[in-house]
Amino acid sequence: MSKKASKHKLRSAEWFGRNDRDAFVHRSWMKNQGFPHDLFDGRPVIGICNTWSEVTPCNAHFRELAEHVKAGVLEAGGFPLEFPVMSLGETVMRPTTMLFRNQVAMDVEESIRANPFDGIVLMMGCDKTTPALLMGAASCDLPTIGLSGGPMLNGKYRGEDIGSGTHVWKFTEALKIGTMKMADLPEAEACNARSAGHCMTMGTASTMAAMVEALGMSLPTNAAIPAVDSRRKVIARLTGRRIVAMVKEDLRMSKILTRKACENAIMVNGAIGGSTNAVVHLLAIAGRMGVKLTLDDWDRLGREMPCLVNLMPSGRYLMEDFYYAGGLPVVMKEIAGVLHKKARTVNGRTVWQNVKDAVNYNEAVITPLAKPFKPQGGIAVLRGNLAPDGAVLKPSAATPKLMQHKGRAVVFEDSADLHARIDDPKLDVRADDVLVLKNCGPKGYPGFPEVGNFALPAKILKQGVTDMVRISDARMSGTAYGTVVLHTAPEAAAGGPLALVKNGDVIEIDVPQRRIHLHVAADELARRRAAWKPLPPHADRGWVKLYCDTVMQADKGVDLDFLVGKSGADVAKPSH
Numbered sequence: 161m162s163k164k165a166s167k168h169k170l171r172s173a174e175w176f177g178r179n180d181r182d183a184f185v186h187r188s189w190m191k192n193q194g195f196p197h198d199l200f201d202g203r204p205v206i207g208i209c210n211t212w213s214e215v216t217p218c219n220a221h222f223r224e225l226a227e228h229v230k231a232g233v234l235e236a237g238g239f240p241l242e243f244p245v246m247s248l249g250e251t252v253m254r255p256t257t258m259l260f261r262n263q264v265a266m267d268v269e270e271s272i273r274a275n276p277f278d279g280i281v282l283m284m285g286c287d288k289t290t291p292a293l294l295m296g297a298a299s300c301d302l303p304t305i306g307l308s309g310g311p312m313l314n315g316k317y318r319g320e321d322i323g324s325g326t327h328v329w330k331f332t333e334a335l336k337i338g339t340m341k342m343a344d345l346p347e348a349e350a351c352n353a354r355s356a357g358h359c360m361t362m363g364t365a366s367t368m369a370a371m372v373e374a375l376g377m378s379l380p381t382n383a384a385i386p387a388v389d390s391r392r393k394v395i396a397r398l399t400g401r402r403i404v405a406m407v408k409e410d411l412r413m414s415k416i417l418t419r420k421a422c423e424n425a426i427m428v429n430g431a432i433g434g435s436t437n438a439v440v441h442l443l444a445i446a447g448r449m450g451v452k453l454t455l456d457d458w459d460r461l462g463r464e465m466p467c468l469v470n471l472m473p474s475g476r477y478l479m480e481d482f483y484y485a486g487g488l489p490v491v492m493k494e495i496a497g498v499l500h501k502k503a504r505t506v507n508g509r510t511v512w513q514n515v516k517d518a519v520n521y522n523e524a525v526i527t528p529l530a531k532p533f534k535p536q537g538g539i540a541v542l543r544g545n546l547a548p549d550g551a552v553l554k555p556s557a558a559t560p561k562l563m564q565h566k567g568r569a570v571v572f573e574d575s576a577d578l579h580a581r582i583d584d585p586k587l588d589v590r591a592d593d594v595l596v597l598k599n600c601g602p603k604g605y606p607g608f609p610e611v612g613n614f615a616l617p618a619k620i621l622k623q624g625v626t627d628m629v630r631i632s633d634a635r636m637s638g639t640a641y642g643t644v645v646l647h648t649a650p651e652a653a654a655g656g657p658l659a660l661v662k663n664g665d666v667i668e669i670d671v672p673q674r675r676i677h678l679h680v681a682a683d684e685l686a687r688r689r690a691a692w693k694p695l696p697p698h699a700d701r702g703w704v705k706l707y708c709d710t711v712m713q714a715d716k717g718v719d720l721d722f723l724v725g726k727s728g729a730d731v732a733k734p735s736h
């Protein structure tokens with residue numbers, strides 16, 4: 161056995177470290193790839209979980225990036241083996257990538273457990289690839305380190321910085337009111353996504369990359385280094401080196417991803433003005449890890465947290481600017497007074513040791529805590545008779561005067577109904593109405609799509625109105641903005657009160673009081689409930705059936721009920 165071997169017995173020894181027929185088979189077939197015999201001498205075997213795919217454009221540079229991880233693993237005396245898992249291309253997949261997040265998590269979990277890995281590098285980028293990989297790996301609990309693919313360079317269009325996603329909504333509205341022409345689109349498309357990487361706004365991908373770093377699951381600065389910056393290659397290499405050491409230290413995921421780490425991540429989400437999607441994903445990740453986390457933790461820990469990061473969709477700048485300003489370590493240093501500073505991270509150091517020397521190079525991009533960009537950065541959790549199990553709203557992306565609002569409901573039964581009628585000039589709608597969209601939750605769509613920030617009716621936009629209260633059981637893109645109440649639980653398709661709302665009902669939201677109320681008498685609601693009929697099933701077989709039969713609601717993280725928790729990574733019976 162090599163001097164490089166760990167003190168504790170490695171899983172991979174069950175495959176490669178034996179002298180029997182099975183070991184012959186395991187080693188022999190691997191050697192057809194040109195691996196010399198000494199790579200099977202007991203050194204840590206590192207699985208590099210790659211979500212590369214040409215239909216996941218945000219992760220399309222991952223083949224090259226993986227080579228840098230491998231170089232780092234080899235330099236540290238490990239044996240790198242890259243393996244693919246299903247990838248989720250946000251801008252391509254239908255009906256929504258979220259329908260498949262848990263499927264990828266299953267793929268990751270079973271791929272890790274069934275193979276001879278001692279440590280894992282998770283290569284994550286486009287929105288759902290990050291939570292899916294963390295969830296799957298958490299259920300195995302091996303030494304694991306995250307590597308994000310990095311954001312795209314800033315979008316540049318006709319002299320203006322444009323943000324991925326955020327400007328899609330702006331351009332859509334400009335087309336509706338005629339200030340932009342269809343002929344302008346090809347150029348705008350090219351300017352919007354002009355380099356490798358994921359969305360460069362503080363959308364879901366950037367938020368989740370920040371969550372990975374805040375959880376201590378990646379090396380410091382991982383979240384913000386642009387995809388095409390050479391330092392992204394350097395951190396890939398350092399990540400490869402570090403995972404080998406983590407295996408030797410037996411630094412498992414459960415030693416990093418603790419309750420305190422989750423609390424840090426929630427507070428950081430507030431400070432960066434992060435996506436509402438982080439709520440659902442972190443609940444699911446915590447559920448896999450066995451960490452008790454609830455929606456109320458989100459409200460409690462984020463409530464007082466100001467937003468320090470002036471990035472689109474809430475602000476002006478983009479991820480490239482954020483990195484040049486110092487990135488996430490600056491934010492974490494700024495709010496270190498409330499963070500769990502002693503929380504351990506993958507490099508073996510504490511949160512505070514990682515961030516204490518961070519320097520803010522641009523206070524317009526990352527504002528000081530004493531002079532925050534926005535007073536409220538956290539996620540507000542609303543409750544009431546319309547959302548007994550909660551609904552969420554992102555105050556930093558909302559219109560202040562709409563945070564306390566009472567209005568007449570204009571109801572759309574589902575997304576098809578919305579598309580059919582929203583721009584109808586005859587639609588009975590006023591600017592102070594509350595737009596309600598049903599049946600777009602986890603079971604309803606199915607898959608919990610990002611349609612909660614649906615565009616306002618054309619006739620309202622033409623009045624110069626830019627925001628209205630919208631309520632749905634859907635999610636919204638992290639790149640979006642508006643006074644949008646999301647994740648209403650239980651959802652309409654599960655028989656939640658949202659299903660009972662009718663045109664003309666009065667709905668009240670009071671964000672400071674964390675309240676959402678449907679002003680309809682209880683006996684009338686009971687009558688409507690008795691008449692309510694569930695939707696027909698979306699599928700009678702396959703993944704969609706399994707998903708619809710077992711998916712949990714938004715307040716529980718939308719994992720499948722039988723996937724919650726972890727099973728470790730004990731080596732299974734010999735292969736036959």
Ligand code: FES
Pocket residue numbers: 218249250251285286287324358359363365
């Ligand atoms: Fe991939 Fe936005 S579409 S991160």
